[in-house]
Amino acid sequence: MNSQSLSKDEAIHQMEQLGGTYDPESKLTLWDQILLCESLVESTPIISDDLDGRTILQLKDGDKRSGSVMRCNGSCERTVNTWLTQSKHDAITELKRCNYRTNPKIIAGLLDDIFSDYQSDSGHWFSVAQRWPPRRIYLVLKYLIKLENPGHVTVRNPAAYFTSEIRHRAQRKHPKGKRKETNL
Numbered sequence: 001m002n003s004q005s006l007s008k009d010e011a012i013h014q015m016e017q018l019g020g021t022y023d024p025e026s027k028l029t030l031w032d033q034i035l036l037c038e039s040l041v042e043s044t045p046i047i048s049d050d051l052d053g054r055t056i057l058q059l060k061d062g063d064k065r066s067g068s069v070m071r072c073n074g075s076c077e078r079t080v081n082t083w084l085t086q087s088k089h090d091a092i093t094e095l096k097r098c099n100y101r102t103n104p105k106i107i108a109g110l111l112d113d114i115f116s117d118y119q120s121d122s123g124h125w126f127s128v129a130q131r132w133p134p135r136r137i138y139l140v141l142k143y144l145i146k147l148e149n150p151g152h153v154t155v156r157n158p159a160a161y162f163t164s165e166i167r168h169r170a171q172r173k174h175p176k177g178k179r180k181e182t183n184l
Contacts, residue, residue, distance in 0.1 A: 007085070007087065008030060009086065010085055010086075011030050011031070011034055012030070015030075015033060015034050015037050018034075018038060019037065020033065020034075020036070084145065087113065088113065088114050091110045091113040091114050092110075092114060092138070092141055092145075095107065095110045095114075095134055095137065095138050095141070098110075098134035099134060100133045100134065100135070104126060104129035104130045105126065107129035107137065108126040109125075111125035111128060111129065111137070112125050114141070115159035115162070118157055118158065118159035118160070119159075120159055128163070128166060132166055132169060136166070136169045137166065140162060140165050140166045140169065141162065144158055144162055
């Protein structure tokens with residue numbers, strides 16, 4: 001992922017995950033500081049003779065070989081929803097507050113914010129917002145987030161999986177004139 005497509009807060013968080021700290025007083029830009037941290041992490045030699053070095057090499061090899069979530073001593077690896085940032089959490093919270101009277105353009109904008117990292121057709125999120133009410137959209141998002149919790153499936157393309165899951169949900173009811181009457 002291109003580091004310049006990240007927001008400043010996301011970039012600082014990524015730098016902290018790499019073990020560095022952001023220095024606003026530095027002559028280097030934020031993006032140069034991230035590149036520096038990444039190059040240091042990649043170029044730091046790992047001594048395979050000590051226990052820590054062997055553990056690091058095992059973890060790196062395990063990530064390349066299999067998609068298994070089992071790591072050292074049979075413990076479950078704790079993962080973080082990498083596609084969910086703070087701004088996306090805020091958009092999901094705003095979507096939770098929407099009701100059936102909310103304008104579909106607003107819902108489409110929120111969905112576009114949530115899945116901005118993934119390519120989608122123009123107008124796709126608007127058609128989703130027109131066909132399904134915000135509550136159903138939120139419930140599918142909640143299910144998608146639940147899948148990303150440790151020990152569950154990791155979704156490679158959350159936008160495509162969301163679209164696939166929402167198609168199995170009931171759509172909006174027809175307007176009053178077109179609704180079928182049922183005899184009870």
